[in-house]
Amino acid sequence: MEGNRFEGTIPPSFKQLRGIQELDLSNSNLSGKIPIFLGEFFWLQYLNLSYNKFVGEVPSKGVFSNISAFSIAGNNKLCGGNKALQLPACPTKISKKQGKHFLVIVEESKPLIISRKFKFSSKIFEFSNNILEPFHTGLKEKIASTLSLVNQHPNISYAELLQATEGFSSRNLIGKGSYGSVHKGILNCETIRAIAVKVLNLQVRGASKSFLAVCEALRNIQHRNLVKIITACSSIDFEGNEFKALVFEFISNGSLESWLHSSPLNQEGSKNLNLVQRLNIAIDVASALDYLHNHCETPIIHCNLKPSNVLLDDDLSTRVSDFGWQEFV
DSSP: TTTSOOOOOGGGGGGGGGTTTTOOOOSHHHHHOGGGGGOOOOOOOEOOOOSSEEEEOOOSGGGGGGTTTTEEOOOOOOEOOOOGGOOOOOOOOOOOOOOOEOOOOTTSOOOOOOOOOEOOOOHHHHHTSOOOOOOOHHHHHHHHHHHHHHTTTOOOOOOOHHHHHHOOGGOOOOOEETTTTEEEEEOOOOOOEEEEEEEEESTTTTTHHHHHHOOOOOOOTOOOTTTOOEEEEEEEEETOOOOEEEEOOOOOOOBBBHHSOOOOOOOOOOOOOOOOHHHHHHHHHHHHHHHHHHHHSSOOSSSSOOOOGGEOTTOOEEEEEOOOOOHOO
């Protein structure tokens, strides 16, 4: 598509070009930032974005990690990216928004926390006042990571999750593991569709610690073949017990396990996957693992990869779930 007069940004619909090997959009009038998702295309071997009007930071992953595999010449307002490009450093943005200030002074004999000044928005403070507990060495950063996850994702309360799952009823149970159970839910919200709620069994040793570590990892993870995190909830239930849950997108077509192996509970009859579909699923799983192992800020090991943790969407695209829990204990 080089040498045209395309204008505007590269459309988000390009995310669907998962199998593309070469892409040439040079010599046009394209503008805006270079999409990060271009660096997530597993098969992309050559990318030419030269002589457009792109601005901002150049991605550094995927095809952008090899300077001989892409070209961005003629875009004079780019910054960052691979050091070999010798582009100027991107300016650091400092947020001018001021949150509310809370200062809690604590005596050594008392168990309550915060000994420094922190900035919280009102929503974040509503979240954090349910996890006030004694601070131990190294835990401050993990709490901050959990708050950061909620800060950039929707704030969903325990009451909303209770209503969405019909009281976490057994008829909405879609899975059960060593760290808790997963329930399907429907939120009364225009922007969020069906959800899967992983409720932690806090009686299991290491579950609370894993929750904080998983929150820290998930806030930086984005890949088309991993189940998408919507938000986290750390609160108190209506009986005064501690409650922790992770909220994910709901994947409609069930697990690979249900497609490969028949079950007496399967009311829809047998399901069949042809050779091409099986190959595509295997490629998607491999792509997800490669991302977790080699392209995350902190490498993550799945530890529990099996057909029941490989989910299939309406078009049989793959989402790997339940990754990394044992690694964080």
